[in-house]
Amino acid sequence: MKPTAGVTAVLRGDGRLELVSSTTGIRMRCDTVGTAMWIALRQHGGDIETAARTLAGAWQTDATNIRADLDLWVDELCDAGLVGATP
Numbered sequence: 001m002k003p004t005a006g007v008t009a010v011l012r013g014d015g016r017l018e019l020v021s022s023t024t025g026i027r028m029r030c031d032t033v034g035t036a037m038w039i040a041l042r043q044h045g046g047d048i049e050t051a052a053r054t055l056a057g058a059w060q061t062d063a064t065n066i067r068a069d070l071d072l073w074v075d076e077l078c079d080a081g082l083v084g085a086t087p
Contacts, residue, residue, distance in 0.1 A: 001046040001074050001083045009038060019082050026080055037073055046083075048074060 003009075006023035017030045017038055030038060036058075040051035048070050055070075056063035077083040 001041065001048065001077070001085060004081060004084050007082050009042075019077070021082060024081055026082065028077070028080060028082060033069075034073060037070055041070075041074075 003019075004021070004023070007019060007021050010018045010020055012018055012029070015035070016032060017035045019028045019030065019038070020026075036055060037051065040054050041048065044050040044054065049067065052067035052070050053063050056066045059066070074083060
């Protein structure tokens with residue numbers, strides 16, 4: 001996955017991210033988990049599997065569960081038009 005054209009991540013004063021589309025005006029505030037997921041996805045070029053393994057290691061939990069959570073969250077971002085599939 002990758003951000004769609006015009007999407008930026010803005011760091012808020014509380015340390016969380018807000019994803020903003022300059023094209024559509026859509027804004028999505030991330031909670032702490034969403035912020036960590038976004039960072040992991042961007043660190044790994046949008047590779048959901050690798051991001052899930054990284055987060056699972058950091059959070060000392062099962063990568064399969066994190067992958068399922070990431071899949072759901074990325075689906076929400078896709079539905080909002082904030083991300084798309086990596087070509």
